[in-house]
Amino acid sequence: MPERANNKTIMCSVLFLDIPNYSRMSVSGQIELKERFNAYLSSVISRVPLADRIILDTGDGAAINFLGDVEDALKVALALDGYLHTADPEIEPRLSLRMGINLGPVRLTRDINGQPNIVGDGINVAQRIMAFADIGQILVSRSYHDAVSRLTPEYAGMLHYLGTRTDKHVREHEVYALVSEGRAVPQRSVVGQPGIFHTVLHFWNALADTLDARVDRMVRNLQQAGVMQRIAYAGVILAPLILILAVVWKYWLPLAGPAQSAGTHAVAESPSLEAPEESKWYKGVLDSGHSGGAAHIIVQCAKGSEVFVDGSNKGKLERGNLKVEIAAGLEHTVIITSPEGGVNSQTIKLAAGQTRYLSPKGCK
Numbered sequence: 001m002p003e004r005a006n007n008k009t010i011m012c013s014v015l016f017l018d019i020p021n022y023s024r025m026s027v028s029g030q031i032e033l034k035e036r037f038n039a040y041l042s043s044v045i046s047r048v049p050l051a052d053r054i055i056l057d058t059g060d061g062a063a064i065n066f067l068g069d070v071e072d073a074l075k076v077a078l079a080l081d082g083y084l085h086t087a088d089p090e091i092e093p094r095l096s097l098r099m100g101i102n103l104g105p106v107r108l109t110r111d112i113n114g115q116p117n118i119v120g121d122g123i124n125v126a127q128r129i130m131a132f133a134d135i136g137q138i139l140v141s142r143s144y145h146d147a148v149s150r151l152t153p154e155y156a157g158m159l160h161y162l163g164t165r166t167d168k169h170v171r172e173h174e175v176y177a178l179v180s181e182g183r184a185v186p187q188r189s190v191v192g193q194p195g196i197f198h199t200v201l202h203f204w205n206a207l208a209d210t211l212d213a214r215v216d217r218m219v220r221n222l223q224q225a226g227v228m229q230r231i232a233y234a235g236v237i238l239a240p241l242i243l244i245l246a247v248v249w250k251y252w253l254p255l256a257g258p259a260q261s262a263g264t265h266a267v268a269e270s271p272s273l274e275a276p277e278e279s280k281w282y283k284g285v286l287d288s289g290h291s292g293g294a295a296h297i298i299v300q301c302a303k304g305s306e307v308f309v310d311g312s313n314k315g316k317l318e319r320g321n322l323k324v325e326i327a328a329g330l331e332h333t334v335i336i337t338s339p340e341g342g343v344n345s346q347t348i349k350l351a352a353g354q355t356r357y358l359s360p361k362g363c364k
Contacts, residue, residue, distance in 0.1 A: 009107045009313055013073040013144060014118075014126035015064045017041075017080075018098045020135045022060035029093055036095050037061075040087075044079040048072050054108075054116045061097070063126065065106060065118045070147050073101045074155065077138050077178065084136075098137060100130025101178075103144040105311050105335065121335055121343045128167045132175055142174035295328040295350035301363035304339040328352035336360050 019033055041062060045053065052068030066072040077099050084095060104122030111117040125141055133139045140148075140159060149156040159176040166172050225233065299307050299322045307314045307322055309332050314324045326332050331349045336358065338344075344360035 009105055009120065009308060009311055010067070011103065011311065012106055012122060013066045013070050013101060013103045013147075014106065014123050015066070015073040015077055016058075016061070016100045016102075016123070016126040016130040017064070018058075018061040018130055020096060020098055025093070033093060033095055036087075036091075037097075040080060040083045040095075044076055044083060047079075048076065054118055056118065063118070063123055065123065070103060070144075071151055071155070073144070074140075074148055074178070077101060081136075081138060096135050098130050098133040098135060100126050100128070100133060100139050100141075101144050102126035102129055102141040103147050104141075105308065107313075119341075120337065121345060124343050125173065128171075129173060129175065131167070132165045132173070138178035140176045140178055142176070145174075145176045293328070293352055294325045295352060296323055296325055296355045297334065297348060297350075298323045298355060298357050299334075299336060300357060300359040301336055302338050302340075305363070306337045308335040308337075309333070326350065328354070334358065336363075338363065 017037075019037060022030060022033065025033065041055075045055070045064065048066065049068065052066060052072065054065045054067070056063040056065070064073070064076065066076075080097070081099070084097065087095065102122060102125040104120070104125055106118045106120035106122040109117050109119065129139050129141050139162070145159050149159055158179055160179055162175045162177050164172045165175050221233075297309075299305070299317065300320060301317055303317055303320055305317045307317070307324055309324060309326060311333075315322055326348070328351055329349070331347055334346050334348050336344045338360075342360070346358065346360075348356065348358075350356055
């Protein structure tokens with residue numbers, strides 16, 4: 001077992017492989033395909049150092065976790081794909097694969113036999129990305145695309161954006177297709193007339209990318225600014241809002257007032273205040289006065305669930321809840337894994353003195 005697999009959480013790239021229609025085959029057919037699959041995989045994976053990989057047998061495929069270079073997953077996927085295309089075409093049944101690659105957090109541990117094992121959101125997302133692929137297709141997640149496309153222009157040119165896909169847990173994933181030499185470039189599916197709709201969609205995507213870049217730049221500038229600069233930024237943002245509120249107060253409220261008082265027997269009703277829409281799965285916020293100090297989250301889930309904040313393991317739930325201290329005023333990624341294998345992720349930002357209860361869907 002690699003020295004790094006010592007029961008800790010790291011970021012790594014994961015290649016998830018699946019043999020389509022494997023369960024529908026006869027036992028002899030399954031054995032023959034799995035033997036050929038193992039032989040091909042052993043041949044291409046030998047180029048990656050043993051200490052930089054952990055292979056999990058999934059029955060109808062495999063999950064390969066790369067602990068070294070992020071591009072190793074891409075190289076192995078391309079090599080294995082090339083192997084399948086150059087294999088003897090007369091061999092039946094033909095071996096085909098679906099592949100998915102993701103970059104995300106995983107936990108290195110050992111299974112019941114003391115062998116290397118990996119769990120976590122990184123491998124779960126890789127499996128879901130693979131599930132979106134057609135037979136013979138290689139798909140990668142947004143996180144893996146962002147990492148590998150910056151290594152060389154060649155890698156960037158091989159990845160083509162296909163849009164978003166929603167898994168069975170109603171979680172959206174941005175998906176890219178890996179296109180090697182000799183493969184047709186996949187097209188994004190559009191509904192209705194492809195002409196004007198495709199043009200509008202392309203314009204909207206370009207506009208969204210531009211706005212995202214500007215927002216990111218503003219956030220970075222604000223984080224690096226001094227006290228006076230932050231006050232100036234706040235004034236620029238608040239001034240239009242104050243002006244809009246003044247216009248509404250002066251012109252709209254006087255018109256709305258008489259209409260509400262019309263009728264001699266009208267009974268004034270207090271407007272019902274809608275409860276703020278909850279984020280994905282937090283129950284509420286207990287405000288302790290914002291008197292300073294750290295913020296806290298209290299996770300309520302099944303016994304044995306584990307809590308990760310920004311990739312760091314904060315402990316395991318023993319009595320159904322766990323209180324975790326987080327830095328106030330900053331965004332934190334909270335991941336909760338249940339004993340049944342469910343993984344929930346949420347971005348949390350609290351002010352000093354706030355406490356938030358988190359109870360993911362599926363928690364008992």
